[in-house]
Amino acid sequence: MEAGLLAIGKGLAYGLAAIGPGIGIGIVAGKAVEAMARQPEMAGRLQTTMFIGVAFTEALALLGFVLTFLLG
């Protein structure tokens, strides 16, 4: 019983933590593509900025991923 609840909790911890960053990374990448299409000559710098933005957004999902292991 307890092991089953723990497994459900682990799944929920990571699953819920992934929702926000998933949407966030989608917005970051989408906007970056939009900006690159408007100004292709800025593509290099936009890409760098996009990766930094993605890395910061991703951090929240990663905390959830680690929590999954900590729960076990």
Next chain:
Amino acid sequence: MANAANPMELLPEKITELVHELSVLPYDNMHHEGPVTGPFVLTNYVVWGLIALATVMVLMIVVSSREKKQMALAAQSGDVRALAPANRLVSVIEAGVEFIRDMAVDVIGQKDGPKYVPLLGTFFFLILTSNIFGLIPGGKSIGGAVGGTVALALIAWLVFVWVGFTKNGFIGYFKSLIPSGVRAMPLAARIGLGGYIFLLEFVSTFFIRPLTLAVRLFANLYAGHIILGVFSAFVVIFMQRITAGGLAVGAVSLLFLIIMYAFELFVAFIQAYVFTILTAVYIQSSVHASEH
């Protein structure tokens, strides 16, 4: 084994095996019970990390000593053709170094950037080489174990905190955590809002930054290794069943495994890049702390 009623029943056993293989073990004993906890054990991750380090060092020393010789030759004879890269490997390394230098100048700035190229270059090439070694079956990447990534993140953390303190002074660095706009506000707002922002920025700079730097690298690589392992297990389990359905599922898994392997090669590069550029961004925020 092969005639088990349901092939999926074999999966949990394979997963346990996989997690065991990915854990930190002594390099000469794969069947060691559980992960190593003792401090002075030569583990598989340490051995593979040292191999990656040695590879990067040898490559860089050989290429740079040749470049120096060719530069002297070109200066002496005036023949610029001596400066051309000798072969493909040299051009790749030159392009990589140039990539890091451009990134450092771009992010940190024209004046302070070049000083940090050796550090950023070491991070980039070491992590990239190690990640690629981690994709060799049986190989291990530094990023595949928490200890390795925490060590790398601690080095980055020490550097940017050290730069922050030496560039801005002890009090100045803490003061710079509060935006200049808030510092110009009336006293009550300065204490209330400033204190709140200071708390957030303090936790973010000194705890969250190194933590996410370490966890990001580990989580991405560990997840990648697990995915590759699970699909390999699928291929092995289903290919043992000589039925049309078994073979079909096995073949699809094999195809997906190959696609994921290519994707993991991409992740190996992206994670090395992200680690390096975030270190550069953190150093930049320490160098120019008093400006915002």
